[in-house]
Amino acid sequence: MIKNDQEAIDLIKKLYEASINTEEEWTTIIEELEEYVSGCTEIIRTSKDLIDPKIVLKIAREQNKPILI
Numbered sequence: 547m548i549k550n551d552q553e554a555i556d557l558i559k560k561l562y563e564a565s566i567n568t569e570e571e572w573t574t575i576i577e578e579l580e581e582y583v584s585g586c587t588e589i590i591r592t593s594k595d596l597i598d599p600k601i602v603l604k605i606a607r608e609q610n611k612p613i614l615i
Contacts, residue, residue, distance in 0.1 A: 548582040551603060558599035561590060585609050 548554050557575050566572045576587050586606035589597065597605075 548578050551600075554579060554582050554586070554603060555599040558586070558590065558602055562596050562599075583607060583610070 548557065557579060560566065561572075561575060566575065579586050583603055583606045586602050589602050589605050
């Protein structure tokens with residue numbers, strides 16, 4: 547379970563470095579990131595370039611903000 551942004555950033559970097567050995571480990575990291583900030587793995591998957599992990603979290607949080615009318 548991710549407890550802070552630094553842990554999330556470290557996991558995103560791990561994904562970027564492709565240092566994951568099994569599909570189970572990949573799935574676990576994806577699930578943990580999604581539980582911490584919904585939408586961040588979608589940003590990682592759909593980006594043409596690698597985005598700085600701090601920016602990934604920022605974008606995901608902005609997308610999760612409620613729209614006030």
